[in-house]
Amino acid sequence: MSFESIIGHDRPKQILRAVLAKERVAHAYLFFGEEGIGKSLTAKMFAQAVNCEEPIKNGSDACGQCWACKQVENSVHPDVFTIAPDGDQIKIAQIREMQDYLVYRPLIGRYKIYTIEQADRMNASAANSLLKTLEEPPDHSLIILTSARPRHLLPTIRSRCQGLRFAPLSNQEVQAALETHQDRSTESARILAGFSQGRLGVAYTVDPDGIRQERDRVINTIGLDALMEGGVVQVFNAAETITKGDSPAAALTWLVHWLRDMLIVKTSDTPKRVMNHDRLTELTTASQHISSDAIIGLLEGLETMRQGMKRNLNAQLQLEVILLNMYDAFAKNHTP
Ligand SMILES: [Zn+2]
Numbered sequence: 001m002s003f004e005s006i007i008g009h010d011r012p013k014q015i016l017r018a019v020l021a022k023e024r025v026a027h028a029y030l031f032f033g034e035e036g037i038g039k040s041l042t043a044k045m046f047a048q049a050v051n052c053e054e055p056i057k058n059g060s061d062a063c064g065q066c067w068a069c070k071q072v073e074n075s076v077h078p079d080v081f082t083i084a085p086d087g088d089q090i091k092i093a094q095i096r097e098m099q100d101y102l103v104y105r106p107l108i109g110r111y112k113i114y115t116i117e118q119a120d121r122m123n124a125s126a127a128n129s130l131l132k133t134l135e136e137p138p139d140h141s142l143i144i145l146t147s148a149r150p151r152h153l154l155p156t157i158r159s160r161c162q163g164l165r166f167a168p169l170s171n172q173e174v175q176a177a178l179e180t181h182q183d184r185s186t187e188s189a190r191i192l193a194g195f196s197q198g199r200l201g202v203a204y205t206v207d208p209d210g211i212r213q214e215r216d217r218v219i220n221t222i223g224l225d226a227l228m229e230g231g232v233v234q235v236f237n238a239a240e241t242i243t244k245g246d247s248p249a250a251a252l253t254w255l256v257h258w259l260r261d262m263l264i265v266k267t268s269d270t271p272k273r274v275m276n277h278d279r280l281t282e283l284t285t286a287s288q289h290i291s292s293d294a295i296i297g298l299l300e301g302l303e304t305m306r307q308g309m310k311r312n313l314n315a316q317l318q319l320e321v322i323l324l325n326m327y328d329a330f331a332k333n334h335t336p
Helices: 010-021 039-051 067-073 092-102 124-135 171-181 186-196 200-205 208-222 224-243 248-267 277-287 292-310 315-332
Strands: 028-032 080-083 112-116 141-147 162-165
Touching (some): 010 162, 039 067, 080 092, 092 112, 124 141, 171 200, 186 200, 208 224, 224 248, 224 277, 224 315, 248 277, 248 292, 292 315
Parallel strands (some): 028 141, 112 141
C-alpha cells in the first residue's frame, strides 16, 4: 500500500507528499471530511511514508515493501498507534496512555505516530489533556486527528493542527474502484456508488442486495405505474413510506437519483451515467410522461425539503406536495 494506491483525494495526497519531500512534517494534523471517505486509510499511508525504511525519494511515498511498511500495514508497528472511541467516547485514560508513550523516543522509526480516530468524540477532560500535548509536542511525535465533525473539536485544538479537508469522491471514481477492486458488476457498482455518495469506505462494506431492496422499496412507490394506478392515495402512501422509514434521508436520495436519471434519459442519447441502469426501460417510459422543466422543479423542491429536514420542518407534508406535483405532471401527459 502507498499514497499511490489511495483512490481520489489528490489534494491532501499532494500536500502530504510535499511535506515529506521538504521534510517538514508538522506535529499535528486534522484530517476532516465525511465518515467512510478515506481519512483513516490516508493516515495509515502517511504513517507508512513517514517511517518507511526506504522512502521513494522523488515520489515521497512509502515503498510498501520494507519491514516498517509491512508492520504499519498490519497495524503492529511498535511506533504507530491508533486511538478510537471506547464506547461512544474517547476517554482521558486513552490520551494519558498516549502521553506516557510519547515521552520516549521511537523504537525503530523516525516518528512516534498516533492517529486519533473520530477525535470529536473526545470528552472534555480527554480534549483538555490532548491540548497540553499539542502545546508542547515532543520532537519525534506526530499526531493525526480524523473527524467528520471538526466543529465539535475545541477551537484551541483545531488551531494547533494543520487541517486537511477530504472531499467525497465522484460517483464515477467509486464505481470504478468497486469494479476494479471488488469485482462488482457495472450494474451493482453503479447502485452502490449512488448510495455511498462518494464514501468509498461505505461502498466497500454495505451489502449490495440490501441496498437494492431498499432502493426498490422507494422506487416502487413512486414509479409511473404505481402513481397512475394508485392515484392521489398512492401519493400519500409513498410520502409516508419514504419519510417514516428507517432512513428518510437515504430514501429521499433514491428519489433524487430516480428523477436525475429521468432527466439524463430525456437529454442524452447515451445514458451511461444513469444510476438505476437495471431499470432503464421503466425510466425511459416514465421520462416520456414528464417534461424536463417539471423534473427540475421537483428536484428543486426536494433540495429545499432536505434543507428543511435539518430544521425539523414537517417532512411528510412537504414530500406530499412534491409528489402531488409529480403525479400531476405524469397525469397530464398520460393516456392510459
Ligand atoms: Zn517502506
